[in-house]
Amino acid sequence: MMKQITKIPAAIDLEKGSNDFCPGCLHSASFKIVSQTLDEMGLFDKSAYVQGVGCCANALGYIRIDTIACPHGRGCAVAGAMKRCMPDTFIMTYQGDGDLAAIGMAETMHSANRGDNITVIFVNNGIYGMTGGQLAPTTLLGARTTTTPFGRNANEHGYPMHMCELINTLEAPSYIARVTCTDPANIRKAQKCVRDAFQHQLDGKGFSFVEFISNCPTNWGMTPLQSLDHIKNVVLNEYPLGVFRDK
Amino acid sequence: MEEKKFMKGCEAVAEAAVRAGCRFFAGYPITPQNAVPEYLARRLPQVNGVFMQGESEVASSNMVFGGAAAGKRSLLSSSSCGISLMSETVSWMALCRLPVVVCNFQRGGPGIGSIQPSQQDYNQATRALGNGGYRMIVLAPADIQEAVDMTYEAFDLADKYSEPTMVLLDGFTGSLMEPVTLPPMKSEEEVKAIEASKPWVPTGNKGTFHRVFFHKPAPIQNGEDAEMYEKWKETEVQYETDGLEDAKLVVTSYGVSARIAESAVEVLRAEGYKLGFIRAKRIYPFPEAAFEEINYDQVKGILDVEMSQPAQYAEDVKAAVRKRAPIETCLTSGGVIIDRDDIVAAIRDMYERKVGE
Ligand code: SF4
Numbered sequence: 001m002m003k004q005i006t007k008i009p010a011a012i013d014l015e016k017g018s019n020d021f022c023p024g025c026l027h028s029a030s031f032k033i034v035s036q037t038l039d040e041m042g043l044f045d046k047s048a049y050v051q052g053v054g055c056c057a058n059a060l061g062y063i064r065i066d067t068i069a070c071p072h073g074r075g076c077a078v079a080g081a082m083k084r085c086m087p088d089t090f091i092m093t094y095q096g097d098g099d100l101a102a103i104g105m106a107e108t109m110h111s112a113n114r115g116d117n118i119t120v121i122f123v124n125n126g127i128y129g130m131t132g133g134q135l136a137p138t139t140l141l142g143a144r145t146t147t148t149p150f151g152r153n154a155n156e157h158g159y160p161m162h163m164c165e166l167i168n169t170l171e172a173p174s175y176i177a178r179v180t181c182t183d184p185a186n187i188r189k190a191q192k193c194v195r196d197a198f199q200h201q202l203d204g205k206g207f208s209f210v211e212f213i214s215n216c217p218t219n220w221g222m223t224p225l226q227s228l229d230h231i232k233n234v235v236l237n238e239y240p241l242g243v244f245r246d247k
Numbered sequence: 248m249e250e251k252k253f254m255k256g257c258e259a260v261a262e263a264a265v266r267a268g269c270r271f272f273a274g275y276p277i278t279p280q281n282a283v284p285e286y287l288a289r290r291l292p293q294v295n296g297v298f299m300q301g302e303s304e305v306a307s308s309n310m311v312f313g314g315a316a317a318g319k320r321s322l323l324s325s326s327s328c329g330i331s332l333m334s335e336t337v338s339w340m341a342l343c344r345l346p347v348v349v350c351n352f353q354r355g356g357p358g359i360g361s362i363q364p365s366q367q368d369y370n371q372a373t374r375a376l377g378n379g380g381y382r383m384i385v386l387a388p389a390d391i392q393e394a395v396d397m398t399y400e401a402f403d404l405a406d407k408y409s410e411p412t413m414v415l416l417d418g419f420t421g422s423l424m425e426p427v428t429l430p431p432m433k434s435e436e437e438v439k440a441i442e443a444s445k446p447w448v449p450t451g452n453k454g455t456f457h458r459v460f461f462h463k464p465a466p467i468q469n470g471e472d473a474e475m476y477e478k479w480k481e482t483e484v485q486y487e488t489d490g491l492e493d494a495k496l497v498v499t500s501y502g503v504s505a506r507i508a509e510s511a512v513e514v515l516r517a518e519g520y521k522l523g524f525i526r527a528k529r530i531y532p533f534p535e536a537a538f539e540e541i542n543y544d545q546v547k548g549i550l551d552v553e554m555s556q557p558a559q560y561a562e563d564v565k566a567a568v569r570k571r572a573p574i575e576t577c578l579t580s581g582g583v584i585i586d587r588d589d590i591v592a593a594i595r596d597m598y599e600r601k602v603g604e
Contacts, residue, residue, distance in 0.1 A: 043451075046452075047451045047452075048449040048451065066450070066451055068313075069343075070339065071335050074312070077306040081271070081297070081309075081310035081311070082316060085297055086450060110306065
């Protein structure tokens with residue numbers, strides 16, 4: 001007898017097509033965790049997904065979740081308003097670092113400060129992936145990007161911005177965590193954090209935020225395995241993992 | 248039930264929106280329309296509506312995007328430079344075919360300009376807010392009563408076409424107080440029925456992906472939208488004409504300056520001047536048909552009156568008149584309310600030169 005050992009999450013529709021993430025990109029891991037958690041918590045049937053602009057759009061080829069795609073950076077403003085209009089719907093944004101931390105910094109911080117009862121999934125790979133590898137607010141010092149060809153230097157470009165730590169200065173947010181998907185142990189932790197963040201919204205506690213430290217093998221100029229080592233050995237020194245707040 | 252009240256323009260427009268079933272508003276302070284958010288902050292909670300103050304026009308307009316996506320009749324209101332900041336969102340709402348009513352209480356420009364009334368956003372309103380060359384039906388009220396009636400109607404138009412719809416006002420109409428008859432309040436059942444008529448609202452597992460993201464593949468959607476805009480030219484044109492039968496000179500205008508121009512026309516008619524009058528009640532689609540009612544064998548000239556330098560409405564008038572009569576302008580810079588005496592003098596001058604004593 002055949003035994004089913006894995007189940008495709010309801011939010012993902014492989015008959016529709018495939019995703020367009022580059023091989024080895026951790027976006028597919030974080031998106032899968034989010035989709036699985038929607039299923040596990042019985043949320044798929046009452047969820048709306050607010051999608052940012054950037055590589056997260058590479059999921060569009062294979063998802064069948066009710067989706068709003070809004071202007072670049074504005075996910076939290078759209079999602080926060082939707083939640084107030086339809087409080088029984090589970091509302092989540094999924095945004096990259098250019099989207100959430102550069103052009104959308106104001107929307108993100110003010111939504112967090114209002115305590116909008118939404119869940120924000122933030123994928124931080126320290127670079128603009130979709131547009132070909134430019135400087136992001138989260139780019140590490142010294143990192144070469146197409147717009148910092150000699151490396152990011154603090155005098156000229158400032159320092160990497162830390163969204164969990166910034167949001168943690170505000171009173172209203174109820175859940176803040178930083179995770180990664182480099183290995184099974186971290187994936188399990190990430191699954192728990194996403195579940196906890198979703199539960200905060202279900203309990204009406206307000207703004208919940210999970211940052212995924214992610215990779216971009218294509219624009220980092222690394223193989224997928226090298227990029228995982230780079231996260232473990234370098235990126236996590238700048239962006240420590242952990243639960244910053246769990247009210 | 249209809250109700251007569253003495254009200255400030257901004258508040259009357261906000262109340263008309265609530266009566267039309269508007270249950271979501273987000274805004275950011277900007278003179279001269281602060282009375283809209285201030286009124287709705289008190290009013291919307293009374294009808295289980297949602298009011299939000301955004302951290303910018305950009306954020307506020309995206310909140311309205313969210314409200315509209317959630318199926319609520321939603322209002323966006325600002326003034327000129329604020330509308331520019333909201334333009335990106337309105338362009339996206341045209342992409343997603345989300346219904347919204349956009350009120351612009353125009354002030355002087357370009358840029359921050361001045362806080363005084365103006366009509367300098369004509370091109371912006373009638374061509375496209377933001378990128379992509381989409382169109383909106385643009386209603387142009389001349390007084391508070393019309394502002395109320397048109398705002399009420401704009402919500403029906405927005406839902407009918409599932410498309411952003413604009414009411415182009417000015418700081419004068421927004422700040423004035425006048426007696427106004429308010430339209431009937433839609434019942435909770437009516438509001439619920441309107442919200443239920445939007446099956447694409449993403450409440451989960453409805454496959455609304457295509458409806459609320461890209462409505463359709465762009466080449467198909469753009470072609471269909473262009474056809475819709477063409478049909479509007481037959482079904483959605485609104486204008487008013489007066490005295491064209493024996494007119495020797497025609498005065499044309501829209502919005503608040505039409506109100507002042509009409510009164511200048513009355514002054515001179517009493518003196519025996521043969522004046523026709525054309526007022527565009529909607530400026531998109533432009534009322535070309537009104538200019539076909541002119542007897543060009545008899546009319547010696549057309550005077551365009553508007554509060555914009557350079558003239559903008561006049562360009563559409565030119566295209567409609569097609570050189571069949573000379574067109575002159577009577578303008579003030581945006582930010583300066585046009586004076587009836589100046590319009591009287593301009594009409595007198597043109598009449599004497601073109602028609603004779
Ligand atoms: S460009 Fe980078 S972030 Fe985007 S899909 Fe490819 S690897 Fe992933």
